[in-house]
Amino acid sequence: MSDTVGQFIEFLRRHDDEAWAAIVASLLPDVHPVDQNALRVWFAFYPVKLFRMLAEDEARARQDCLLNGRYRLADHIHTSHRFFYGHRFWPKVQKAVLIDLRTPPRTTLENHIRQAARRTGVDPALALGITAVAYATLQQVGVEAFLTPPPPMDVPPLEPELIVAERRRPEPRTVWDMLLRSEINQTYTIRFDEHDPAAKFQAIYGQPLTTAAGQMPNAAAFKAKDPRCVAGPIPTECQTGACGTCWIGVLSGAENLSAITPFEVTRLKKIGYPYDGTEHPVIRLACKTVCEGKASIVIPPWNGVLANWDHPPIRG
Numbered sequence: 248m249s250d251t252v253g254q255f256i257e258f259l260r261r262h263d264d265e266a267w268a269a270i271v272a273s274l275l276p277d278v279h280p281v282d283q284n285a286l287r288v289w290f291a292f293y294p295v296k297l298f299r300m301l302a303e304d305e306a307r308a309r310q311d312c313l314l315n316g317r318y319r320l321a322d323h324i325h326t327s328h329r330f331f332y333g334h335r336f337w338p339k340v341q342k343a344v345l346i347d348l349r350t351p352p353r354t355t356l357e358n359h360i361r362q363a364a365r366r367t368g369v370d371p372a373l374a375l376g377i378t379a380v381a382y383a384t385l386q387q388v389g390v391e392a393f394l395t396p397p398p399p400m401d402v403p404p405l406e407p408e409l410i411v412a413e414r415r416r417p418e419p420r421t422v423w424d425m426l427l428r429s430e431i432n433q434t435y436t437i438r439f440d441e442h443d444p445a446a447k448f449q450a451i452y453g454q455p456l457t458t459a460a461g462q463m464p465n466a467a468a469f470k471a472k473d474p475r476c477v478a479g480p481i482p483t484e485c486q487t488g489a490c491g492t493c494w495i496g497v498l499s500g501a502e503n504l505s506a507i508t509p510f511e512v513t514r515l516k517k518i519g520y521p522y523d524g525t526e527h528p529v530i531r532l533a534c535k536t537v538c539e540g541k542a543s544i545v546i547p548p549w550n551g552v553l554a555n556w557d558h559p560p561i562r563g
């Protein structure tokens with residue numbers, strides 16, 4: 248590794264979750280609406296804290312924090328951000344970020360991100376979010392892994408405005424629905440992969456998301472891809488808000504999900520997942536989140552109890 252590359256990685260590694268939260272907050276107003284929640288969700292799914300725990304003692308982190316699933320960002324460098332619209336620009340973003348490694352860091356990380364987003368040649372509003380993800384990925388996986396060639400970006404060629412409009416469009420209603428159904432027995436679409444038209448399930452008004460997901464006709468099939476998915480695409484275990492297995496990110500429709508309760512707030516904090524203090528945050532426990540309208544969610548590839556790292560259990 249050359250001196251300048253080493254200096255840049257060292258510079259990146261000085262940024263903790265608090266520093267990244269400040270950068271994300273500052274970038275957000277300039278990020279296209281299609282990727283604003285995606286940006287917040289990604290930094291919740293791949294915190295620096297998790298990276299540092301794994302780097303310090305992976306075996307202890309796995310045991311103390313009950314890590315489950317694919318928790319290493321290094322295992323999915325080119326796909327962890329597939330839920331971004333900007334995912335399609337990843338190869339351009341990789342190249343734009345690499346230019347920074349030729350010289351020592353010369354400004355703030357936020358400025359480096361903004362300059363690299365402009366170098367991609369893409370509308371900066373669309374490149375900004377995925378560029379921030381690229382620097383955070385580089386911080387965690389190192390330059391050699393970051394440089395591996397990405398697979399083809401298999402995303403449909405949709406305009407971002409169309410995606411935003413589709414998210415805001417009210418759920419289409421049949422005449423039957425309008426004549427015979429009241430609000431409380433309406434069903435709504437919950438998408439869990441916006442790139443795949445089949446990746447969705449129906450939830451009845453007032454139904455917890457995990458219950459609705461478990462009633463998908465092919466609910467049992469998801470276990471073959473992810474052993475945590477015992478009933479539908481959302482991993483579950485306790486169904487009581489205790490374990491944190493069912494955490495999700497909300498890309499759109501956060502206001503169409505039940506307002507977060509004090510119990511869920513307490514559980515999110517105890518488990519160590521980020522809670523932003525709002526009534527409709529983008530990180531939820533799906534077994535405690537009730538459908539009140541359509542939404543688009545993202546399912547993280549891992550779960551655990553990160554709070555255990557600060558207070559490791561006493562071992563005999």
Ligand code: FES
Pocket residue numbers: 482483484485486487488489490491492493494532533534535
């Ligand atoms: S399944 Fe355990 S918290 Fe939701």
